[in-house]
Amino acid sequence: MRVLMIGDIVGSPGRKALLEYLPRLKRSHRPDVTVVNGENAADGRGITRGIAREFFGAGVDCITLGNHAWDKREIFDFIDKEDRLVRPANYPEGTPGRGYTRLTLSRGELVVVSLMGRSFLSSLDCPFRKADDILGRLKGNPAVLVDFHGETTSEKQAMGWYLDGRVSALVGTHTHVQTADERILPKGTAYLTDVGMVGPYDGVLGMNKDLILKKFLTQLPVRFEVGKGRVQFNAVVIDLDPSSGKASRIMRIRIDDDRPWFD
Amino acid sequence: MRVLMIGDIVGSPGRKALLEYLPRLKRSHRPDVTVVNGENAADGRGITRGIAREFFGAGVDCITLGNHAWDKREIFDFIDKEDRLVRPANYPEGTPGRGYTRLTLSRGELVVVSLMGRSFLSSLDCPFRKADDILGRLKGNPAVLVDFHGETTSEKQAMGWYLDGRVSALVGTHTHVQTADERILPKGTAYLTDVGMVGPYDGVLGMNKDLILKKFLTQLPVRFEVGKGRVQFNAVVIDLDPSSGKASRIMRIRIDDDRPWFD
Amino acid sequence: MRVLMIGDIVGSPGRKALLEYLPRLKRSHRPDVTVVNGENAADGRGITRGIAREFFGAGVDCITLGNHAWDKREIFDFIDKEDRLVRPANYPEGTPGRGYTRLTLSRGELVVVSLMGRSFLSSLDCPFRKADDILGRLKGNPAVLVDFHGETTSEKQAMGWYLDGRVSALVGTHTHVQTADERILPKGTAYLTDVGMVGPYDGVLGMNKDLILKKFLTQLPVRFEVGKGRVQFNAVVIDLDPSSGKASRIMRIRIDDDRPWFD
Amino acid sequence: MRVLMIGDIVGSPGRKALLEYLPRLKRSHRPDVTVVNGENAADGRGITRGIAREFFGAGVDCITLGNHAWDKREIFDFIDKEDRLVRPANYPEGTPGRGYTRLTLSRGELVVVSLMGRSFLSSLDCPFRKADDILGRLKGNPAVLVDFHGETTSEKQAMGWYLDGRVSALVGTHTHVQTADERILPKGTAYLTDVGMVGPYDGVLGMNKDLILKKFLTQLPVRFEVGKGRVQFNAVVIDLDPSSGKASRIMRIRIDDDRPWFD
Ligand SMILES: [Fe+2]
Ligand SMILES: [Fe+2]
Ligand SMILES: [Fe+2]
Ligand SMILES: [Fe+2]
Numbered sequence A, B, C, D: 001m002r003v004l005m006i007g008d009i010v011g012s013p014g015r016k017a018l019l020e021y022l023p024r025l026k027r028s029h030r031p032d033v034t035v036v037n038g039e040n041a042a043d044g045r046g047i048t049r050g051i052a053r054e055f056f057g058a059g060v061d062c063i064t065l066g067n068h069a070w071d072k073r074e075i076f077d078f079i080d081k082e083d084r085l086v087r088p089a090n091y092p093e094g095t096p097g098r099g100y101t102r103l104t105l106s107r108g109e110l111v112v113v114s115l116m117g118r119s120f121l122s123s124l125d126c127p128f129r130k131a132d133d134i135l136g137r138l139k140g141n142p143a144v145l146v147d148f149h150g151e152t153t154s155e156k157q158a159m160g161w162y163l164d165g166r167v168s169a170l171v172g173t174h175t176h177v178q179t180a181d182e183r184i185l186p187k188g189t190a191y192l193t194d195v196g197m198v199g200p201y202d203g204v205l206g207m208n209k210d211l212i213l214k215k216f217l218t219q220l221p222v223r224f225e226v227g228k229g230r231v232q233f234n235a236v237v238i239d240l241d242p243s244s245g246k247a248s249r250i251m252r253i254r255i256d257d258d259r260p261w262f263d
């Protein structure tokens, strides 16, 4: 089973890039399933029902979220009804939406889990114990993909080791910068600290760089906006054996003006 | 002028890997200058005089530091005398040591600057203004390499844009995970969010993974130790024109059991 | 010289309480000068020109600010013109407004300084060095009142000791809870870790308690609102000798339904 | 039932002050039960078996802890055996020790609960839900005292409101500065944001002030030491009805050279 996981889509430049590159990637890589992190899809903050539909219409099978999940308030109107939309599972009991979902694919089942780190982020439930809890409930040994949304490399690496051999793949999101440390951990879990983002190439995490710089330089309140201009596209392709759940290969995809894509 | 910048050396496994790979990299890449981040060289925390000498003896031209610079107290005995040792420049006025140094090489001069971010790190002076200050004092338009030691991708990208066209290269350290976003920014500065580390391949940031996991799981005090076993080596090679100071090429180097090195 | 310093005014309940109690306090305590922290005066976030005028019209001589200074954008229109409005002095060079001001009173001069801590707050310039800098510029040995806006008790106590004997009084703001540790430090500086706030008595820091609880319980975005109902009023009275600048007495004022005020 | 709750005992000066003032306070206030926060009792960091015994021998009925509970490693040898020693209940499942204890007194039963905040502290389980959980398990409607160890005034006030009417008293510890906001909340819970500390009067949170200042000024590693010289003693007395569990009175106690104690 081939999984295509695409990092945080930032604003309309990110959405356009997704619509442009996804069909081309599907043709060349032929993934069985496509998962996208959508927490920044609407103006860099949150996601709307319309955007979620657009993504599903374009061939996305599942959307994961993160700390920005809730920034567009309409999420509360549809997150409970849309079972392909997954928010971090370690938000407290009673949080709208679901923390994992089971996708039935032609080549088997894939469970997609979202978890969020706590280092320099919200005060959530323990993501390690929540992972144990979810894995304990799964029946039929499905393949499992975890999107671990976290700030620090230490928490992400720790989770990778914690779940090695227990999930098919754990990839990070949230820092918006792709890391170069993809590997198959010793017990068979594909790992990458961060997938990176999809959106403006000449911004800061996809946001207008002048505004971010203004913030750092003045320490005054600044209203951030999504950047403009040319884009980057970051993703990862993982091959896994749906019967054993083990990963056999992980390959990063990085497209931008310095690394152009040729079909 | 070719610059070889090697990321945070972690403990004795990192030092051994440096001594093993540096000569081989010098033979194949022929750098004019080699810079190493040494903040974790002694047991993962700080650096000693003996280790600094060992590095210089092995062909390192300059050692940069970071938040762990001061962990071995003997640093205070020799940092003022060793002008190839550079700690973050934006520590307050009066801090021992220097924040940048000028290296005279056969193919020109290179100024190496160390700066540290403030997001989730110490309360230092503004690194952006400190960069302005240092650049304003340089005479003779030397090539400039900045090691920006920071936690967040946003602060590092922001600094990259801030210094684009004003320094030859800005590369990040501190997260110990190499990022895949190397590029030449539009005005000629080579950029990479993090160079990555040198040391244990099967740890968490180079430290024993079981201890780090214990910390995350229990939230109790845990004494961290450097990990054991096989190693990884992360670095970056930058080509720049010593007369204009502009970079023409940036290439990541990543060596580990999944990406073995063949001379 | 008697100084009346009133803590953070929160929203319209706080403004009403100020207008009600200030004349009564003036009658009974006869302060020579009244200083108010106004960072939360407008809906709990920031201050407007109209509110500043209202405060001055009611007999306030000087308004200090804090991290919320900038929340109402119109502040940028008038902060440069109003020399009785003081924002933290350790914002970076070039920040609108001023960090201290000199008030000429019938019984002498009083310099009011605003500084802000960095622990768990913004990445500002060092408040200790900024204090040195300001004190070094003052001529004629005026009495000095410092409003140190900070989160942690350690940073506030440290600043108290740092400035002991160099300023007449250092009082903290920002936590919105009055502390009970008023004292004259050994070299003559009046000290109180936090003055407390003016506004709703049955909220959390003056904000609607149900919304704050919702935030803690859900970790989801919540729009805070100023609380309603009965109020509290927190202030401090400091007596100082305008010729020596030394304080002789510091007395807390606390008014609420459990500690009613009788003229 | 009268409860005497004494704040964080800091090092040997704090222990001496406890031994000196506790008998005198018992004579004058005649508490039915005495609870002490002991997280800083040993050199400012943690507690030993010998110190715990000394406290119990001096008439302390229960010792609460906080984030520093674990700093002396010998705690792990005796915390499980000593049922009058209470660490924050919201450490994860499996943490040594207990998070609450039931004291049988001549005038009824008192349950002492320790909880810790998460704002700017460790990533623990939700203290609000943990409080619900503990209260749900209590049988026989005992009186309940909660020591809420937290950094921010907002989290402490929020917890006060959350537990109003459900516990007899909630008092804060950890900031080492007594607050002046004692009150009986509308549904009958006695509340104080922070009890304050017992130990050096001329330090920073009880630690040597020169070392703390050095830390703030240099941002370099500094080894903190407990301060010397004269002491302060901070506590609170709460009267409650053991049958209803409601509090009727809360009174702060503050003893130092500026507020000397006369028997
Ligand atoms: Fe994101
Ligand atoms: Fe995020
Ligand atoms: Fe490092
Ligand atoms: Fe570091």
Ligand SMILES: [Fe+2]
Pocket: C008, C039, C040, C066, C068, C173, C174, C175, C176
């Ligand atoms: Fe405030």
Ligand SMILES: [Fe+2]
Pocket: C039, C066, C067, C068, C149, C173, C174
């Ligand atoms: Fe504030």
Ligand SMILES: [Fe+2]
Pocket: D008, D039, D040, D066, D068, D173, D174, D175, D176
């Ligand atoms: Fe404490």
Ligand SMILES: [Fe+2]
Pocket: D039, D066, D067, D068, D149, D173, D174, D175
């Ligand atoms: Fe504490």
